[in-house]
Amino acid sequence: MAEVKTRKLFAVVLVLVLGASAAIVLLTSSGAEPGLLYGEFHDGMLFKQAAAADPEISEWDDAELWENASGATLQAKTFGHEVPEASVWLDGKMLAAADGFGQFWIELAAGEYALTGKCEGYSDQTLNVSIESGKKTYVNFILDPVEKSE
Numbered sequence: 001m002a003e004v005k006t007r008k009l010f011a012v013v014l015v016l017v018l019g020a021s022a023a024i025v026l027l028t029s030s031g032a033e034p035g036l037l038y039g040e041f042h043d044g045m046l047f048k049q050a051a052a053a054d055p056e057i058s059e060w061d062d063a064e065l066w067e068n069a070s071g072a073t074l075q076a077k078t079f080g081h082e083v084p085e086a087s088v089w090l091d092g093k094m095l096a097a098a099d100g101f102g103q104f105w106i107e108l109a110a111g112e113y114a115l116t117g118k119c120e121g122y123s124d125q126t127l128n129v130s131i132e133s134g135k136k137t138y139v140n141f142i143l144d145p146v147e148k149s150e
Contacts, residue, residue, distance in 0.1 A: 113131065
């Protein structure tokens with residue numbers, strides 16, 4: 001009998017840009033409900049200042065950071081103007097672009113991912129994220145500004 005090989009994971013890439021909304025990329029596994037990943041980009045220097053002013057902020061988990069105002073988002077740094085382009089990457093491929101508030105959301109198949117947050121003028125940050133089928137997961141990239149050389 002011939003051996004039948006099947007792929008357990010297939011990727012459907014859907015990039016939707018809805019006005020100022022984040023790009024959404026969908027990676028689904030055959031027959032499984034995807035998980036939802038919500039996240040936000042923060043300026044590391046502003047985050048440290050906000051945490052010094054209100055120590056409770058540094059104890060917030062990723063969901064609380066997403067839902068509450070830390071005052072340290074990239075959007076807060078620029079007062080809503082000229083927010084640098086921020087994006088989420090997996091294995092050298094962009095999954096999502098953040099919106100004008102530095103927020104993004106992605107549907108991903110259940111599994112473990114090493115996601116990298118990138119933003120012009122900041123150091124990249126890679127975070128390990130566990131996605132569960134049908135559940136929300138939150139992740140926040142707190143990026144340190146890159147020193148400008150003269």
